[in-house]
Amino acid sequence: MDALEAATRAWFASDVEGKDGLLVGAMPFDRAGPVVLVQPEQVEWGTGGDGALPAAAPSGIAIGGLSECPPASVYADRVRHVLHDMAASGGALRKVVLARGLRIEAGAPVDPFAIVARLAADESVTTFLADLAAEGAGGATLVGATPELLLSRRGRTVLSHPLAGSARRHAGEAEDRQAADALLRSEKDRREHALVVEAILDLLAPHCARLGTPEGTGLRSTATMWHLGTRIEGELKSDDAPSAAGLAALLHPTPAVGGYPRDAALEVIRGLEPEGRGYYAGALGWVDARGDGEWHVTLRCALVEGGSLMLHAGAGIVPGSDPDAEVAETAAKFRAMLQALGVDERDAVLEKVA
Numbered sequence: 001m002d003a004l005e006a007a008t009r010a011w012f013a014s015d016v017e018g019k020d021g022l023l024v025g026a027m028p029f030d031r032a033g034p035v036v037l038v039q040p041e042q043v044e045w046g047t048g049g050d051g052a053l054p055a056a057a058p059s060g061i062a063i064g065g066l067s068e069c070p071p072a073s074v075y076a077d078r079v080r081h082v083l084h085d086m087a088a089s090g091g092a093l094r095k096v097v098l099a100r101g102l103r104i105e106a107g108a109p110v111d112p113f114a115i116v117a118r119l120a121a122d123e124s125v126t127t128f129l130a131d132l133a134a135e136g137a138g139g140a141t142l143v144g145a146t147p148e149l150l151l152s153r154r155g156r157t158v159l160s161h162p163l164a165g166s167a168r169r170h171a172g173e174a175e176d177r178q179a180a181d182a183l184l185r186s187e188k189d190r191r192e193h194a195l196v197v198e199a200i201l202d203l204l205a206p207h208c209a210r211l212g213t214p215e216g217t218g219l220r221s222t223a224t225m226w227h228l229g230t231r232i233e234g235e236l237k238s239d240d241a242p243s244a245a246g247l248a249a250l251l252h253p254t255p256a257v258g259g260y261p262r263d264a265a266l267e268v269i270r271g272l273e274p275e276g277r278g279y280y281a282g283a284l285g286w287v288d289a290r291g292d293g294e295w296h297v298t299l300r301c302a303l304v305e306g307g308s309l310m311l312h313a314g315a316g317i318v319p320g321s322d323p324d325a326e327v328a329e330t331a332a333k334f335r336a337m338l339q340a341l342g343v344d345e346r347d348a349v350l351e352k353v354a
């Protein structure tokens with residue numbers, strides 16, 4: 001049994017007061033890293049539009065410094081390195097997701113609640129804010145808005161909605177539509193996407209009486225990006241199947257953030273990203289005593305520590321990927337957070353990276 005599943009089951013089996021409620025948690029990208037699990041004092045169900053978040057957010061932060069970690073040219077070199085590894089593997093290594101960071105120093109402490117309020121303006125994404133200090137995982141807050149559902153379980157029904165394959169959105173309608181159509185037709189992006197769907201189907205299949213992708217692969221949009229997405233629906237064989245947390249831990253990291261085959265890709269990532277990912281490209285969600293729950297992939301997020309913010313974005317590399325296009329794709333994925341920070345798109349700071 002996975003450690004997250006074991007920890008949550010032990011907690012619900014214990015004598016703790018309020019154990020009939022739910023646990024919320026965050027898994028880092030690295031499975032060996034510390035999982036944060038918290039019993040919330042209060043749970044309110046609703047959507048961002050229900051007024052749960054402050055309606056008014058500040059107009060933007062002053063940026064004192066901005067550094068790419070690593071610089072775009074180094075990231076492009078890493079992409080070339082991966083393409084070389086793939087060729088040398090004779091086709092065995094099929095996908096590696098490479099990420100890069102963007103460090104922003106604001107002149108003053110930044111309020112994560114204000115960021116999440118701005119992110120919530122995009123109703124196509126799930127916003128989150130996690131206090132990582134809770135279990136001694138550092139005095140920082142992870143805040144973001146993810147478009148990707150890793151796993152939800154309600155009773156015996158399971159859902160996953162993996163995304164992979166991306167294009168930047170455009171202000172002009174015709175150009176935006178063109179970008180979406182090109183993504184839908186792109187053989188490289190479909191290949192990159194199919195590996196994620198196959199991996200999730202393979203891992204869920206032993207637990208499911210029924211499993212499929214009834215709608216096939218289609219387009220999924222956020223305010224700033226187009227993605228290829230596939231809704232996966234399944235019916236668990238029994239009530240004793242792993243909980244939502246256990247199934248999320250089983251799937252994580254999918255090839256949407258790791259690669260394929262998983263272990264080989266993770267080894268390449270460890271070698272090429274010595275700076276680590278922390279809770280970016282991990283998973284965040286909740287689970288209750290029945291095993292129901294919902295876990296999302298922690299994308300389009302920033303780690304906020306006082307006035308210092310660390311953003312991450314990644315892109316799937318497959319044979320045929322173009323290093324400069326992957327740099328541009330990761331830059332485009334920073335836009336959601338940069339806009340939430342109030343950095344105007346015409347701002348020179350944003351132009352430099354996105």
Ligand SMILES: C=C(O[C@H]1C=CC=C(C(=O)O)[C@@H]1O)C(=O)O
Pocket residue numbers: 097148163164165166227255256257281299300312313314315316333
């Ligand atoms: C790894 C990220 O995105 C994933 C989700 C959607 C599309 C992706 C892609 O096209 O590479 C990534 O798999 C990220 O946003 O940092």
